[in-house]
Structure formats: C-alpha cells, structure tokens
Amino acid sequence: MSCPATESNLGFEISYKPTDRQASLAAMNKWLDQPDAHMIPVVAAAYDSSTAIEFDPDVIGATVDLLAELADLAGGGRANAAEFAIGTGRIGLPLAARGVAVHGIDASEPMLAQLKAKPGADAIGTTVGDMTETAVGDDFALVYLVYNTIMNLRSQDAQVACFVNAARHLRPGGRFVIETMVPELRRLSQGETILPFDVSPHHLGFDEYVDFAEQILVSHHYHLASDGTARNSAPAFRYVWPSELDLMARLAGLELESRWGDWDRSPFTGDSTKHVSVWRKPG
Numbered sequence: 001m002s003c004p005a006t007e008s009n010l011g012f013e014i015s016y017k018p019t020d021r022q023a024s025l026a027a028m029n030k031w032l033d034q035p036d037a038h039m040i041p042v043v044a045a046a047y048d049s050s051t052a053i054e055f056d057p058d059v060i061g062a063t064v065d066l067l068a069e070l071a072d073l074a075g076g077g078r079a080n081a082a083e084f085a086i087g088t089g090r091i092g093l094p095l096a097a098r099g100v101a102v103h104g105i106d107a108s109e110p111m112l113a114q115l116k117a118k119p120g121a122d123a124i125g126t127t128v129g130d131m132t133e134t135a136v137g138d139d140f141a142l143v144y145l146v147y148n149t150i151m152n153l154r155s156q157d158a159q160v161a162c163f164v165n166a167a168r169h170l171r172p173g174g175r176f177v178i179e180t181m182v183p184e185l186r187r188l189s190q191g192e193t194i195l196p197f198d199v200s201p202h203h204l205g206f207d208e209y210v211d212f213a214e215q216i217l218v219s220h221h222y223h224l225a226s227d228g229t230a231r232n233s234a235p236a237f238r239y240v241w242p243s244e245l246d247l248m249a250r251l252a253g254l255e256l257e258s259r260w261g262d263w264d265r266s267p268f269t270g271d272s273t274k275h276v277s278v279w280r281k282p283g
C-alpha cells in the first residue's frame with residue numbers, strides 16, 4: 001500500500017493512510033523483489049571488467065595469502081576450503097593454485113560458466129546452489145565469503161542461515177571468514193539517505209539507505225562507456241554490523257577469533273571502513 005485508500009462498506013467513508021512503516025516496506029519491496037543481477041548472463045560476462053579494481057594482483061595476493069594460511073591452520077595436511085558465492089573464481093582460482101582444494105557454491109550458473117572457462121578451473125569443484133542451505137561437505141578447514149557478499153542476503157534470517165550453513169561445513173577447529181564493509185551511516189547528515197561511493201570518469205556510484213529498520217541499502221551504479229552510452233543498475237543489499245555478525249556466529253556455534261581492518265591484518269578500529277573477520281568452530 002503506497003497511497004491513501006478508502007473503505008465505504010460501513011455506510012460512511014473512512015480514509016486512512018498507511019503507516020510510515022507500511023509505506024517504507026512497500027517502497028523497499030520494489031528493490032527486494034529484484035533477483036540478484038549476477039543471474040543475468042551479460043552481467044556475469046561483464047563481472048571481471050566491471051570490478052577490475054578487485055582483480056588488482058595486490059588485492060588478490062593479500063586475500064589469498066591469509067586464506068591459504070587459515071586453510072593450513074586447521075588443515076592437518078588437508079588444506080581445503082569451501083567458497084560461498086565463488087562467482088567467476090576471482091579468489092577461488094588463485095587459492096587453488098596455492099595448493100588448497102577449493103569447492104565453490106554459487107547461485108548463478110552464468111557466473112560459474114565464466115569461472116569454468118578460465119585456466120585452472122579443472123582444479124575447482126563447483127555447485128549451483130544457495131549458500132544459505134546448499135551443503136557440499138562437512139570436513140572443511142575453511143569456509144569463506146568475501147567482497148561484501150554476506151550483504152547479498154537481504155534479510156537477517158538469511159544471513160543467520162548462511163552462518164549455520166558455514167558452521168555445518170567446518171571440521172572442529174575450522175574457520176569461517178567474512179570480508180565486508182562497515183555500514184557508513186555516520187557519513188549521512190541528518191535526514192539524508194544518499195552517499196556517493198565512486199565518482200570517476202566511467203562510473204558513478206551512490207548508496208541509498210532506503211530502510212534503516214531492516215538495514216536495506218540500494219547501490220545505484222551508472223557505468224559510462226567511451227562511446228557515450230550509459231548502463232545503470234540498482235542492486236539491493238542488507239547491510240550488517242560487525243557485532244551483529246558476531247551474534248549470528250554465536251547462534252551457529254562459532255567463536256570470534258580475529259577481526260582485522262583488511263587482509264593485511266591491519267588493526268580494526270572505530271575508523272575502519274571494512275573488516276575481515278574470522279570465527280572458529282570449537283574443537
């Protein structure tokens with residue numbers, strides 16, 4: 001319900017307005033009803049070029065260094081890892097090249113098709129499925145979910161289910177690692193909802209905080225091609241606080257082991273804009 005409605009079956013007219021909350025939920029559904037854009041073949045085909053900054057060798061090197069070390073820690077000679085939402089294999093492929101046995105789950109067949117076309121893909125197992133429920137084993141040293149993708153799960157229940165599913169995959173002593181942003185609400189002035197996160201010649205990006213109660217933001221992207229054409233997308237996410245993730249981990253029987261500000265193990269502080277967190281399964 002997004003506009004005032006009337007009822008007249010009582011013999012007189014009652015005019016009522018939806019509460020602010022109802023109006024907000026209705027507006028939000030417009031965003032939440034959209035399927036994840038990575039299911040679309042052209043989006044999957046453009047993924048690597050549209051996220052080029054994340055493919056910087058230094059970014060990948062630091063990520064893989066830490067993940068390989070964590071897979072070894074609980075590996076007992078069998079360093080293996082399950083990647084939730086592996087996508088086109090940005091991290092899974094180089095981690096496998098380090099000798100870690102990687103199995104990736106992703107909901108998008110087009111993203112997995114991109115992965116499978118790359119050199120080294122034969123070394124990786126893949127399963128099409130939802131990371132909140134798909135199981136591919138129960139003896140992994142490491143499960144990891146990077147690049148803000150916990151936020152692709154757009155409800156608290158789905159995020160909790162993801163933790164429970166990760167814990168289910170781990171052997172005792174195994175680790176679950178998440179890399180995600182810290183919500184930037186404090187950058188918003190009173191009454192404002194929109195924050196630019198990238199204003200560069202070929203891309204304009206704005207996060208719109210559409211629902212503070214359900215923790216939903218919409219990232220508006222405008223990609224500007226050199227021929228003058230533009231493409232836009234507006235995926236919705238559920239942002240989540242580090243402390244809330246710790247509670248989800250507890251619900252799944254995991255304990256916080258480390259939290260860093262980045263893959264280089266820099267300290268996590270009140271000024272950190274992202275975190276790399278490690279929860280351990282006791283045992």
Ligand SMILES: C[S@@+](CC[C@H](N)C(=O)[O-])C[C@H]1O[C@@H](n2cnc3c(N)ncnc32)[C@H](O)[C@@H]1O
Binds near residue numbers: 036038087091146153
């Ligand atoms: C931003 S990409 C990240 C891909 C890869 N991990 C990387 O770092 O480049 C997000 C990925 O999450 C996948 N995804 C979204 N929701 C999912 C779900 N519920 N279960 C499994 N995969 C999901 C998408 O298909 C997409 O491949």
